[in-house]
Amino acid sequence: MKARFGTIPWIAGLIGRLGSSDGSRPYLRDCVIVSLAVAPTGVTFGVVADAAGFDLARIVVMSALVFTGASQFAAVGVINDGGSGGAAVGSALLLAARNALYGPVMRRSLPASVPARLGAAQFVIDETTAISTARTNRRDAAGAFWFSGIILWLVWNACSVAGALLGAVLGTPETWGLDAAFPAILVALLAPHLRTAAGRIAALAAAAVALGVVPVTGAGVPILVSIVALAPALWVRTRRTEPPAAGGTSDDTPDAAP
Amino acid sequence: MIALVAGSYGLKALGISKVGGRIERRLGPAVTLLPAALFAALVVIMTFEDAGTLTLDARAAGVAAGAVAVWRKAPLILVVAVAMAVTAAVRALT
Incomplete structure (x- = not known):
């Protein structure tokens, strides 16, 4: 699906951006730390989706193409509770609607070309918007967006597959306080907006x-x-x-x- | 599944499309306030919401500790570690 939207131009654009970056990339550490929190969440998603009766193929497709954690958990949760497919999609899309609100802010950091934008769209989520808008300089904001988008996409997909295969051998992540990690990360990335x-x-x-x-x-x-x-x-x-x-x-x- | 994939991608694309551009022009420089509002709302929902009701549980203690770490200008990794540790500890004790 994404190949049709022009995978090659935006990958080329990304490589160009990475190559041309001469200064430090202060957002790299943010990306890595957020990935550390996203990884166990992805594993949890795989475990939960597997328990709800989703087969591996559907888990893979969902993580790759839906790529919005909260919506994926909502959809799987509704199905697991015996809800209809329509109810699952409805609640998932209500949670995904905020991604549309990130667009007006993110536009300024995104490339102008349509194929690149269609590629970029997939990465417009809470975490990438937070990491990107925490940067004041526009080039850093763009670099942060692409970097976090691709890293988080890879981590999220790899970990949700791992979770689906491993099953429930890992215990509940609530025991380790993982559910507090995301609001805490957002508090940190919100701080620059409070100046x-x-x-x-x-x-x-x-x-x-x-x-x-x-x-x-x-x-x-x-x-x-x-x-x-x-x-x-x-x-x-x-x-x-x-x-x-x-x-x-x-x-x-x-x-x-x- | 198709509706879910198309809908979630469509919403993301809508925001950065011409529609998002119109919103951006309408709001002007104020568009930069959107993340402040949305992330603040997300923080409190992720901290206090549980199955459609407001609750005060271990997450609140953990996020509060994380917020103190942010205020003290701690690096992000420490913020996350403090928030998780406090949440896990409070949860284990209650």
Whole structure:
């Protein structure tokens, strides 16, 4: 499928980018560390999908072509709980919808050519967007995107196959606290966005909104709804004043402090 | 499976397509605030959400410890290690 979209141009573009990079690549360490957290998660996905009755071929296709961890877990979970295929796809796509929201930010770091963009699209996920947007310089942001995209894609696929083959011999990753690794990584990669008052307000308000709507919405929806938080952040940015108190914005949403 | 593959790829492609470009122009420089909002929402959902309800469990302690590490400018590997260790410890003790 991807070959039809022009595998060769974007691989060539990637090699060119790596070759032309003369400075250090500060994002490399981020990519490796995130991979270390993605690897056991991929193994877990393989184990869970295998237990839910997915055969190896479908696990391979899913990890290679869907390549959005949260959606894959959701789809497999719904099937495992006896849900319909439609319900599985619906909940998976709600979780995948945030990837569409990363696009407007990621566009500036992506190549202009259509085949390269079609290749790049597959890698627009939480982790790559976080690693890339943590970089202020545009060339680093682009390098970080491609590097993390390809590394994470390879790790995710290899590990989900390993999980499917190994089965449940590894114990539950919750025992090692793996479920806290991803939010902690995101906190670290969120930090550069909090340098401005508008960024802090966007983050704080989005967190409050997301928590507030959890009880009344399905999986994936709180993340999408949280973008209404851009409104107060934009208001502050337009007024170009410091907020009176960072905590003031969440006073009307007590859920912000559970 | 086809719907899932096409849908998830389509959503990613939609964001970086002309539609995403229109959103980017409409929001202007404010588009850079999108990651701040989305990642903050993801952090709290991954930390406090469990099967559609809000809960306070070992993850909160681990992520809080990780956040302190971030605030103290610890390297990412240490942030992850602290968050996992605290979560695992709290989980083992409770």
